[in-house]
Amino acid sequence: xxxxxTKMLQPLLGSVNCERVLLFxxxxxxxxxxEIAGFYQTALDPVNKQLKKLEAGGVLYSRAVGRTRLFAFxxxxxxxxxLKRLLAKALAFYPRxxxxxxxxxxxxPRRAGKPL
Amino acid sequence: MKPLRDxxxxxxAAFISNHLRRRGIEVVLTGxxxxxxxxxxxxxxxxxxxxxxxxxxxxxxxxAMAEIGFVEERRYFRHPEVELLVEFPAGPLxxxxxxxxxxxxxxxxxxxxxxxxxxxxxxxxxAAYYHWGDRQSLKQAVLVMKCKxxxxxxxxxxxxxxxxxxxxxxIERLLxxxxx
Numbered sequence: 660x661x662x663x664x665t666k667m668l669q670p671l672l673g674s675v676n677c678e679r680v681l682l683f684x685x686x687x688x689x690x691x692x693x694e695i696a697g698f699y700q701t702a703l704d705p706v707n708k709q710l711k712k713l714e715a716g717g718v719l720y721s722r723a724v725g726r727t728r729l730f731a732f733x734x735x736x737x738x739x740x741x742l743k744r745l746l747a748k749a750l751a752f753y754p755r756x757x758x759x760x761x762x763x764x765x766x767x768p769r770r771a772g773k774p775l
Numbered sequence: 776m777k778p779l780r781d782x783x784x785x786x787x788a789a790f791i792s793n794h795l796r797r798r799g800i801e802v803v804l805t806g807x808x809x810x811x812x813x814x815x816x817x818x819x820x821x822x823x824x825x826x827x828x829x830x831x832x833x834x835x836x837x838x839a840m841a842e843i844g845f846v847e848e849r850r851y852f853r854h855p856e857v858e859l860l861v862e863f864p865a866g867p868l869x870x871x872x873x874x875x876x877x878x879x880x881x882x883x884x885x886x887x888x889x890x891x892x893x894x895x896x897x898x899x900x901x902a903a904y905y906h907w908g909d910r911q912s913l914k915q916a917v918l919v920m921k922c923k924x925x926x927x928x929x930x931x932x933x934x935x936x937x938x939x940x941x942x943x944x945x946i947e948r949l950l951x952x953x954x955x
Contacts, residue, residue, distance in 0.1 A: 715850070717865040734906035737869040 667749040676705045678749075680713065680730075685746045686761035689731040698760075718742070776885065779844070780856040784811045786885045788823050791843065791861065793886025798839040801828045803868050803878055804890040805899060807915065808859075812881070813893050814918040822851070822860040826868040836863060870898040871905075871937045893923035897950075898933050904946075905939040913946060920950050927951070 668678045683695045696706040710730050713719040720733040732739060750758060779787060788804050795802050804812075806824030827836065837847050845852040845861060852861040868875045868891075875895050881888045891899065897919050903912035919925065927950065934943035 715865060735871060735902050737867065737872045737874070739872065 667752050668745070674709065676701070676709045677713070680706060680709045681718075681742075681746055682750055682753075682761065684719070684730065684732055685743060685750065686758075687764060689729050691727045691729050778856065779854060782885065784808055784816070784820070784823070784859070785881060785888060786883045787857065787859065788812075788825075788890075789881070789883040789888035790885035791823070791825070791840075791845075792888050794843050795825075795836075795839055796886075798835070798842075799829065800831045800836065800839060802826065802863070802889065803828055803875070804888060805868065805875075806864075809890055809896040810900065810915040810919055812890065813896055814915075814922045817918050817922070818915050820859075822862055824862050824864055826866045827863050828866065828868060830866065870895050871902040871933065873933065873936065893919055894926045894929055896923075897925050897930055901930070901934065901939075901943075901946075902937070905934070905937060905942050913949070917949055917952070921952075 666675045666678055668681075669675050672678050672681070679699050679701070680695055683690050683698060692703055692707045692710055695710075696703040699706075710719065710721070714721055714730065714733075717733055718736050718739075719730050721728045721730045723729075732743070736742070750761070753761075776790075777786070779790070782790060788808060792802055792804070802825035804823065805826050806822070807818070807820030808823045810818045811820045831839075840847070840852045840861070843854075844856075845854045850862060854861075870891070875891055877892045877895065878889050879892045881890055897916045900912040900916035900919070903909045904916065920927075927947075930950075931940070931943055931947075934940050
């Protein structure tokens with residue numbers, strides 16, 4: 660699986676990191692910069708830059724959770740339903756492994772200190 | 776002309792709008808300061824949110840604001856004599872997922888102010904309540920309802936189109952409560 664070789668919307672969005680950030684948030688609902696950069700095995704700075712740009716444009720919002728800043732889609736963004744539909748369609752064109760990697764994430768709690 | 780520090784929220788917003796208009800920048804006031812204006816200061820907002828309908832480059836906006844003493848600080852503009860911060864959030868001018876169709880013009884000694892209508896102001900506050908669960912915004916919506924004539928049928932229609940008609944039904948009685 661090559662997560663980094665998939666870019667369906669880059670010609671439209673103008674940036675592979677923008678596509679990565681949006682697809683990650685579509686699949687996971689929310690995320691923090693280091694988590695997104697780690698998922699794509701890419702540098703933190705460009706991911707951070709995209710998140711801030713999208714937040715300034717009203718597409719995303721962020722909230723502080725402890726010392727972490729969590730980002731998610733801004734429910735008040737006027738083009739949100741249309742954007743999500745486009746992203747969902749783009750995600751459907753991704754290889755199945757990428758789709759699963761994006762959507763399959765442990766949601767249930769893990770007790771602190773529990774051995775893996 | 777009054778010093779900026781003595782201007783009401785509406786006068787200050789009109790002064791800024793007027794100046795920007797002369798520079799070819801058309802802005803509309805939205806957000807919490809509209810509640811301040813419509814509720815006659817029953818709620819006091821900390822900032823002025825203008826949507827730039829001309830989609831001006833930031834550099835030009837910065838220069839125009841500097842001409843009236845406002846200095847850019849991160850996303851905001853600050854004036855040494857004024858406590859209110861001025862922000863230009865990203866457009867387009869919308870309430871929830873719909874474009875704003877009606878813009879009201881209020882006249883002040885300092886100029887004309889383009890502002891969202893009381894009905895759209897209530898929608899704007901309710902959007903914050905519906906999507907963030909922010910009860911302060913709900914309180915602000917109620918304040919505007921009590922002070923201004925608002926089209927409740929239109930708010931119900933809009934709430935439905937936002938997928939929030941059930942939330943609207945829950946607060947409808949609160950919105951309709953008579954003025955004190």
